[in-house]
Amino acid sequence: MKQQKRFLISCVVVIILLIFLPTLWAQDTEKININKASVVELTKLKRIGPKIAQRIVEYREKHGPFEIPEDIIKVKGIGPKTFELNKDRIIVE
Numbered sequence: 001m002k003q004q005k006r007f008l009i010s011c012v013v014v015i016i017l018l019i020f021l022p023t024l025w026a027q028d029t030e031k032i033n034i035n036k037a038s039v040v041e042l043t044k045l046k047r048i049g050p051k052i053a054q055r056i057v058e059y060r061e062k063h064g065p066f067e068i069p070e071d072i073i074k075v076k077g078i079g080p081k082t083f084e085l086n087k088d089r090i091i092v093e
Contacts, residue, residue, distance in 0.1 A: 029089070030044065030089065031089055031090075031091045032044060032045055032086075032089055032090055032091065033091050033092065033093050034056060034060070034066050034069070034072055034090055034091070034092060035060060035065040035066055035092050035093060036093070037056075038057075039053040039054050039057055040053075042056050042057070045085075045086045045089060045090070046082070046085040046086055047081075047082045047085060047086075048078075048082070048086070051077070052075070052077045052078060055075050055076055055077060055078075056072065056075050056078075059074065059075045065092065066092045067092065068092060069083075069087060069090040069091065069092055070083065071092075072086075072090060
């Protein structure tokens with residue numbers, strides 16, 4: 001009886017993971033266009049909170065669109081380490 005209960009619980013856990021894992025994985029690989037993204041969208045990047053996301057928006061409004069993804073380093077509070085964490089997710093169009 002205990003083995004059946006454990007098996008049933010294991011099956012439920014596996015089913016839940018199969019349902020939610022693709023969604024979680026997709027969020028981590030989603031490309032973010034830093035020239036068009038909102039503050040909320042920008043916070044999906046690693047180490048980018050609402051304040052820095054707002055700075056990104058303000059920077060592009062003041063200086064125009066970013067030409068290359070590396071230009072995000074020009075925003076106060078974003079350094080090479082933060083760019084490296086996000087370089088595969090940042091696009092400019």
